[in-house]
Amino acid sequence: MQHILILGAGTAGTMAANMLRKELGSSYRITVVDQDEIHYYQPGFLFLPFGTYTADDVVRQKREFIHKGIEYISASIEELTPHDNQVTLGDGSVLNYDHLIIATGTHPDPSETPGLESDEYGRTIHDFYTFDGAIALRAALEKFNAGRIVVNLIEMPIKCPVAPLEFAFLAEAHFTDRGVRDDVEIVYVTPMSDVFTKPVAAHELGDMFEERGIEFEPDFYLERIDAEHRKLVSFDEREVPYDLLVTVPINKGAAFIEGTGLGDELNHVKVDPGNFQSKDFPNIFAIGDAASLPTSKAGSVAHFAMETFVPNFVDHLMGLPMTRAFDGHANCYIETGHEKAMLIDFNYTTQPLPGKYPVPGIGPFSLLQESGINHRAKLAFRWMYWNLLLPGRHMPVPSHMSMAGKDTELDV
Amino acid sequence: MTRIAIADREVSIDTEGFMTEYDEWDEALAETLAANIGIELTPEHWKVINYLRSDYAVNNETPTLRRVTTKGGIPTKELFVLFPKKPARKMAYVAGLPKPVGCI
Numbered sequence: 001m002q003h004i005l006i007l008g009a010g011t012a013g014t015m016a017a018n019m020l021r022k023e024l025g026s027s028y029r030i031t032v033v034d035q036d037e038i039h040y041y042q043p044g045f046l047f048l049p050f051g052t053y054t055a056d057d058v059v060r061q062k063r064e065f066i067h068k069g070i071e072y073i074s075a076s077i078e079e080l081t082p083h084d085n086q087v088t089l090g091d092g093s094v095l096n097y098d099h100l101i102i103a104t105g106t107h108p109d110p111s112e113t114p115g116l117e118s119d120e121y122g123r124t125i126h127d128f129y130t131f132d133g134a135i136a137l138r139a140a141l142e143k144f145n146a147g148r149i150v151v152n153l154i155e156m157p158i159k160c161p162v163a164p165l166e167f168a169f170l171a172e173a174h175f176t177d178r179g180v181r182d183d184v185e186i187v188y189v190t191p192m193s194d195v196f197t198k199p200v201a202a203h204e205l206g207d208m209f210e211e212r213g214i215e216f217e218p219d220f221y222l223e224r225i226d227a228e229h230r231k232l233v234s235f236d237e238r239e240v241p242y243d244l245l246v247t248v249p250i251n252k253g254a255a256f257i258e259g260t261g262l263g264d265e266l267n268h269v270k271v272d273p274g275n276f277q278s279k280d281f282p283n284i285f286a287i288g289d290a291a292s293l294p295t296s297k298a299g300s301v302a303h304f305a306m307e308t309f310v311p312n313f314v315d316h317l318m319g320l321p322m323t324r325a326f327d328g329h330a331n332c333y334i335e336t337g338h339e340k341a342m343l344i345d346f347n348y349t350t351q352p353l354p355g356k357y358p359v360p361g362i363g364p365f366s367l368l369q370e371s372g373i374n375h376r377a378k379l380a381f382r383w384m385y386w387n388l389l390l391p392g393r394h395m396p397v398p399s400h401m402s403m404a405g406k407d408t409e410l411d412v
Numbered sequence: 413m414t415r416i417a418i419a420d421r422e423v424s425i426d427t428e429g430f431m432t433e434y435d436e437w438d439e440a441l442a443e444t445l446a447a448n449i450g451i452e453l454t455p456e457h458w459k460v461i462n463y464l465r466s467d468y469a470v471n472n473e474t475p476t477l478r479r480v481t482t483k484g485g486i487p488t489k490e491l492f493v494l495f496p497k498k499p500a501r502k503m504a505y506v507a508g509l510p511k512p513v514g515c516i
Contacts (some may be wrong), residue, residue, distance in 0.1 A: 155478070193498065219497055221477070223489070236492040265478045294513055 001029050002317070005087060005097035007254075008063045009034035009043075009079055010300040011390070012288025013103030018067045019310045019392040026069060031095065033087070035076040036063055039381055040131055043299065046163055046335065048134035049141050050170055057382065058131070065390045073252055077104070077256045082281045099317065102257070102269055102286040106159050106297060108249035113154055115225035116249060118248035124230060125245045128167060129159075141174065141243060146183035147243030152232060153190040154222045157266070158251045159289045159297040162344075164188070165195065165205060166335040167246060172212045173337030187215040189232060189240055194218065198351035200410050204368050208336065212312070251297070253290050268292035273348065275312050276305070285313065294348055296326035303389055304329040307399035329401040331357075333378040341374035343367050347401040353411055358397050360405030367406065419444040425506075430504060430511050434468070437508030445506045457494050457506075460486055462506040473503050474512040 004020065006013050009032045017032045024030070032063075044058035066072045071397065076090035080100075087095045108129045110116040126140055127133035151168045168188050175181045188195075188209065193204040195209060195216065209216050223235040225245070233242040253267030262269050262278055269286035270279045273293050278284040287309060289297040305326050312322040328348030333341045343365045344352035356363035364373050388395055413432055415422050423436045431437055442461060446453050453461075462485040467475045477500050481488045495502035500512050 193501075221488070221492070235488050236496065265476070265482050 001027070002098040003029045003096065003100045004101065004317075005029065005095055006030065006032045006101045006103055007034075007071070007080075007087065008032075008103035008105055008288070008290065009039070009066060010103060010105050011299045012105075012287065012290070012305075014062075014065045014099070014390050015303065015306050015392050016101055016103060016287060016309065016313075017070050018065075018390070019306055020313065021067055021070050022392065023310060023314055028068070029071070031073060033073045033075055033077060033089065033095070035074070035090070037074060038131075039065060041385055043160070043378075043385075045128050045131065045134045046166055046170070048131075049128055049137040049167075050174055051138065052379075053382075055131075055135065060386065065386075067391070077254065078174070080156075080256050080260050080262075082260055082284060086281070087368040098283065099313075100284045100314075102254075102262075102284065102290050103288045104254035104257075104290050106157075106251040106253050106266075106268065106289040110249045112250040112252065113222060113225060115227050116247070118227035120227040120230075124243065125190050125225065125227060125247065127247055127249060128163075129248055129251075132134070140334065144184075144229075144244055145175075145178070145180045148241065149186065149244045149246065150187045150189055150232065150240060150242035152188075152222065152240075152247040153192070153244060154248060155191060155250050157268070157297055158248050159181065160332075161296055161298075162332050162334045164190075164246075164248050167218055168214050169208070169212070169247075169337040170335055172214055173198055176337075185215065186213070187217060187240065187242075189217040189220045189222075191221045192218060195241075196352075198346070200324040200354070201352040201368060204342070205334075212337075232384045244384065251289075257290075262286075264292050274308075275322045276309055276324070277316070285309075293328065296330045296332065298330050298332055299385070299389075300331040301329065303395065304331070304399040304401075306392070327400055329399060331372075331397070333374055333381075335375065335378065336370045339354075339375050340370040340372055341378050342370050342376075345401060345406075348401070350401065350403070351411060353406040353408060355406035357405060362406075407412065426510070428511060431508040432510070434508070434510050437465075441508065442506055445508070449502055449505065451495065451502070451506065452504075453502045454494075456490070460484070460491065460494060460503055461507045464503055464509060468507075474507075476500070476512055 006017050026096050039060045039062040041058040044053045047053040078090050079088040085097050118135045122136045126137040128137050153164045160362050175184045195205040196202040221235045224233050230242050257263040257267040268293050271286050276285045281394050288302040308324040308326045312324050315322050331345050335341045346352045354368040357365045424432045491499040
């Protein structure tokens with residue numbers, strides 16, 4: 001019996017395992033390996049520092065979501081030797097596979113930035129891309145009532161690329177609600193030239209930053225953090241001082257990918273963007289944030305990708321050509337503060353455009369526009385994540401991006 | 413995609429002015445492109461441009477700043493000296509390559 005080995009039991013790995021088990025039954029052996037027992041609802045990390053969610057809201061057990069018939073191994077992954085079709089685990093045991101699916105995601109790596117791993121981490125330097133970081137930041141925000149908060153994106157790509165923007169918006173609302181907004185400066189520092197990489201969304205979001213007095217510092221490539229003097233220093237020697245720094249460390253793929261030749265400079269696996277097959281080994285696939293794709297690293301992308309990935313992969317198992325091409329569809333709510341959010345919907349070839357989603361003219365969700373309904377949908381999504389998305393159940397929106405309901409006049 | 417005249421010939425460019433046809437570029441053109449953005453090319457500039465062109469020819473995508481440093485061996489700080497403020501864009505522009513993919 002052939003062995004399908006899935007590395008990583010996060011969003012993509014769990015969906016793939018469950019959906020493949022459903023398609024294939026017991027005709028293939030399916031194993032999932034993950035080093036962490038906890039499955040975090042990562043979109044919830046943004047809300048932890050502001051108290052909208054508590055720890056219980058975002059913590060579950062990974063095993064809970066892996067369906068019966070799938071073998072689950074809790075272990076770290078030490079080495080992958082693609083020429084031998086072998087994976088060595090942290091305890092020294094060796095797994096042989098016929099087909100490998102890498103779903104180990106991407107993670108913040110503070111060691112990549114000089115000065116970031118200082119004693120000030122957890123004091124004046126914070127992140128909200130980890131559970132611990134988000135909890136520590138909650139305590140720091142409670143005590144902060146005057147000074148300069150700098151929100152910093154160090155380098156792209158990161159998972160959930162809109163999250164730092166959301167943090168800036170939520171921070172602005174938070175300090176306004178506390179009545180101390182006039183004593184707090186909020187600065188957004190990014191290596192990008194604009195608030196967003198695509199023009200229509202950049203314009204909308206840029207206007208909102210201006211309206212709310214969030215300072216914007218673009219083209220800032222962070223070289224190092226001077227934790228002692230509390231400033232960011234760029235490669236071209238510009239400096240941005242801070243009293244409190246909320247940074248998104250450089251995101252890297254799993255360490256075992258380095259040295260296999262499969263990954264790029266950040267250990268994200270190079271794959272065909274339509275079918276996720278490795279460019280180097282036909283029996284290796286990478287899905288979710290672990291893959292290097294020309295679209296966002298986001299849960300919605302992993303979810304939409306399953307619709308083409310699962311049947312493609314089954315065809316691949318049968319020795320048939322993979323005929324379906326994923327279109328890069330991504331769908332992201334952007335929290336904009338005061339219980340409103342914006343929704344953006346895009347793919348490999350179409351930038352976020354205004355309109356209504358998913359039903360043209362009706363919605364109910366507004367694209368590139370703030371609404372209370374969008375915000376409530378973002379909060380409601382948590383239930384859908386645990387109960388519909390992870391088990392591989394049907395979600396009420398089409399996976400392929402639709403142009404219906406979009407205002408295309410602005411798209412050049 | 414539009415055709416425009418640069419120096420003594422016609423080339424295809426995208427909406428932001430980046431060249432779209434790999435083979436329409438040559439070294440003489442690079443001098444003009446550099447001058448357009450206020451840069452005088454030195455041997456150090458050419459090291460970068462040559463790395464970009466040869467890497468693109470193999471991988472069919474413009475290398476990121478990170479890749480130019482780790483694989484091309486040119487320190488990031490130096491890239492900021494050679495192509496100030498927006499090195500990723502300026503390097504691609506002068507080398508006649510697409511703007512590097514700035515992920516969404």
